[in-house]
Amino acid sequence: MGSTRRAFTEEYKASAVEFVINDGRSVADVARSIGVHEMTLGKWVKKARDAQDGEPVRPLNEDERAELERLRSENRRLKMEAEFAKKVAAWFAKDQQ
Structure with a gap:
């Protein structure tokens, strides 16, 4: 069997990779949450970081930072609503049975 x-x-x-690089979450945490082996995600992150080395990293401006915070907040709320649903x-x- 193969x-x-x-x-x-x-x-x-x-x-x-964005979860790890932009959101500051650990590779292990993200790998666990998406069901991928930690080493696999680590390779993806390393490849992305190596690709970024040639590009200058531009920090977020105030508007982008505010939008990022708003989206993170909305994402947390939506996750809670989905879990509740x-x-x-x-x-x-269970009640139907």
């Missing part, structure tokens, strides 16, 4: 290898799109890899759905499903 092992199957999962394939990830470039967009998926970029968004995972899952619990309610599970409760209703």
Whole structure:
């Protein structure tokens, strides 16, 4: 029996790397949350950082920083709402039986 290898799109890899680089989360934390091996995500992050070495890193201006904070806040709220909806759905499903 051969092992199957999962394939990830470039967009998926970029968004995972963004969690580590821009949001300041650890590779282990992000890898656990998205279901990818830590070494795999580490390689993606290293590749992205190596690619950025040639480009100057521009810090966020005030407007971008404010938008980032607003989006992070909205993201937290939406995650809480989604978690609540899952619990309610599970409760209703259990109640139906």
